Amino acid sequence: xxxxxxxxxxxxxxxxxxxxxxxxxxxxxxxxxxxxxxxxxxxxxxxxxxxxxxxxxxxxxxxxxxxxxxxxxxxxxxxxxxxxxxxxxxxxxxxxxxxxxxxxxxxxxxxxxxxxxxxxxxxxxxxxxxxxxxxxxxxxxxxxxxxxxxxxxxxxxxxxxxxxxxxxxxxxxxxxxxxxxxxxxxxxxxxxxxxxxxxxxxxxxxxxxxxxxxxxxxxxxxxxxxxxxxxxxxxxxxxxxxxxxxxxxxxxxxxxxxxxxxxxxxxxxxxxxxxxxxxxxxxxxxxxxxxxxxxxxxxxxxxxxxxxxxxxxxxxxxxxxxxxxxxxxxxxxxxxxxxxxxxxxxxxxxxxxxxxxxxxxxxxxxxxxxxxxxxxxxxxxxxxxxxxxxxxxxxxxxxxxxxxxxxxxxxxxxxxxxxx
Amino acid sequence: xxxxxxxxxxxxxxxxxxxxxxxxxxxxxxxxxxxxxxxxxxxxxxxxxxxxxxxxxxxxxxxxxxxxxxxxxxxxxxxxxxxxxxxxxxxxxxxxxxxxxxxxxxxxxxxxxxxxx
Numbered sequence: 442x443x444x445x446x447x448x449x450x451x452x453x454x455x456x457x458x459x460x461x462x463x464x465x466x467x468x469x470x471x472x473x474x475x476x477x478x479x480x481x482x483x484x485x486x487x488x489x490x491x492x493x494x495x496x497x498x499x500x501x502x503x504x505x506x507x508x509x510x511x512x513x514x515x516x517x518x519x520x521x522x523x524x525x526x527x528x529x530x531x532x533x534x535x536x537x538x539x540x541x542x543x544x545x546x547x548x549x550x551x552x553x554x555x556x557x558x559x560x561x562x563x564x565x566x567x568x569x570x571x572x573x574x575x576x577x578x579x580x581x582x583x584x585x586x587x588x589x590x591x592x593x594x595x596x597x598x599x600x601x602x603x604x605x606x607x608x609x610x611x612x613x614x615x616x617x618x619x620x621x622x623x624x625x626x627x628x629x630x631x632x633x634x635x636x637x638x639x640x641x642x643x644x645x646x647x648x649x650x651x652x653x654x655x656x657x658x659x660x661x662x663x664x665x666x667x668x669x670x671x672x673x674x675x676x677x678x679x680x681x682x683x684x685x686x687x688x689x690x691x692x693x694x695x696x697x698x699x700x701x702x703x704x705x706x707x708x709x710x711x712x713x714x715x716x717x718x719x720x721x722x723x724x725x726x727x728x729x730x731x732x733x734x735x736x737x738x739x740x741x742x743x744x745x746x747x748x749x750x751x752x753x754x755x756x757x758x759x760x761x762x763x764x765x766x767x768x769x770x771x772x773x774x775x776x777x778x779x780x781x782x783x784x785x786x787x788x789x790x791x792x793x794x795x796x797x798x799x800x801x802x803x804x805x806x807x808x809x810x811x812x813x814x815x816x817x818x819x820x821x822x823x824x825x826x827x828x829x830x831x832x833x834x835x836x837x838x839x840x841x842x843x844x845x846x847x848x849x850x851x852x853x854x855x856x857x858x859x860x861x
Numbered sequence: 862x863x864x865x866x867x868x869x870x871x872x873x874x875x876x877x878x879x880x881x882x883x884x885x886x887x888x889x890x891x892x893x894x895x896x897x898x899x900x901x902x903x904x905x906x907x908x909x910x911x912x913x914x915x916x917x918x919x920x921x922x923x924x925x926x927x928x929x930x931x932x933x934x935x936x937x938x939x940x941x942x943x944x945x946x947x948x949x950x951x952x953x954x955x956x957x958x959x960x961x962x963x964x965x966x967x968x969x970x971x972x973x974x975x976x977x978x
Contacts, residue, residue, distance in 0.1 A: 508895065593909075
């Protein structure tokens with residue numbers, strides 16, 4: 442089997458990411474590395490990459506995830522503290538550029554047998570013993586046989602659509618599922634593929650405000666820098682939605698564009714490509730309508746798309762001199778919010794170009810319009826994941842995932858709290 | 862070829878196939894899947910109930926629509942054979958038949974059958 446292992450060493454390394462705090466942009470940059478292959482499930486992965494700080498309440502979930510990688514496997518830790526059972530053999534690294542090399546070496550040593558895989562962290566026993574119980578050893582008494590594989594059978598409930606008495610499927614998902622925002626975990630009830638109930642059990646990890654927006658609250662900063670950061674953020678959000686819709690190569694090309702983005706760049710090519718591949722008509726594009734009250738709670742691009750004219754930039758005379766007027770009012774569904782990200786990114790690039798040539802700086806420091814929404818000194822956008830429990834019931838699975846991807850839900854971390 | 866020869870050939874090929882299956886399984890016989898790995902992958906989450914549940918597949922309207930189209934075609938084959946001989950009378954009769962069937966299709970359309978889920 443040695444020649445087979447050697448052949449496997451040449452293939453891209455299959456990596457599954459467990460994304461922690463503030464690690465999403467870096468994960469997106471790593472997607473461009475040809476030496477790595479990002480799997481959508483830990484079952485196909487050889488390496489678990491834990492990127493960013495993991496909050497203590499999510500550690501049990503990380504232990505479960507760790508054990509779902511087929512043996513032998515290795516965990517790499519980037520800006521993260523290794524779990525208790527793995528501390529002695531943990532591969533910790535700081536420099537993001539090293540991932541390709543480290544992952545390649547780790548995978549090779551694992552395949553060639555130079556290195557042992559990691560031990561399981563959870564007990565290797567069924568969640569509830571069932572084998573050998575009952576009349577036929579099927580796990581329990583009666584026709585249904587109690588608890589097959591240790592999980593109780595579903596009780597019947599009225600279906601949302603027509604009231605038929607059928608079995609709902611109950612489970613909790615997250616916080617390390619790359620489709621959801623990092624840290625978001627929810628308890629879901631499904632009727633077929635329609636979501637009946639959503640209960641958020643863990644809010645997305647709070648995201649740190651980018652330094653340039655933080656500085657804009659203290660002193661004037663170049664408008665070009667501010668707008669470039671905004672354009673990058675919006676395009677990154679959009680690339681995630683595209684990845685979710687199955688437009689993998691288009692999403693990678695957006696990320697490539699983000700890395701080389703310059704003021705005055707045009708994204709009309711991207712708009713055209715998205716129209717051509719039917720992104721604005723993908724599953725869920727016309728769903729996920731938010732009310733005005735929800736738009737108010739979300740703030741930022743989602744609120745502007747829904748027609749609320751909330752933009753701190755309108756109060757800045759320097760922005761007015763550049764001819765800034767907020768765009769928006771396209772609607773309250775996913776399509777409108779995607780379009781809003783595109784429009785705002787294109788506007789930000791245009792503003793950045795004009796500000797770069799005139800050297801304009803912000804003059805208003807009371808509040809700043811961050812990509813997520815309005816930030817004032819001491820008042821940061823709060824986590825908005827609670828609206829999912831109102832928004833998702835009644836949507837099909839694909840529509841619900843598109844809706845989540847079209848919203849920027851994570852709260853912005855208050856830097857004062859960290860220092861205190 | 863005699864029937865007995867065919868029979869012997871069948872036995873041999875079946876035995877070879879079965880032996881092949883057994884041999885192919887040997888490299889994987891030492892592979893043991895741990896209990897945590899058997900759990901469905903939910904990004905760190907866990908299932909509350911067994912996935913062995915009944916849900917409505919909801920393709921019945923689509924099935925009825927298929928029958929509506931199929932009936933059209935089924936009666937149109939014999940009709941096409943006699944059409945030249947019968948002439949306009951056959952054309953009118955088929956028009957009436959299609960009109961009645963298309964009421965079903967229009968009804969299905971109103972009920973959202975054509976929306977792919």
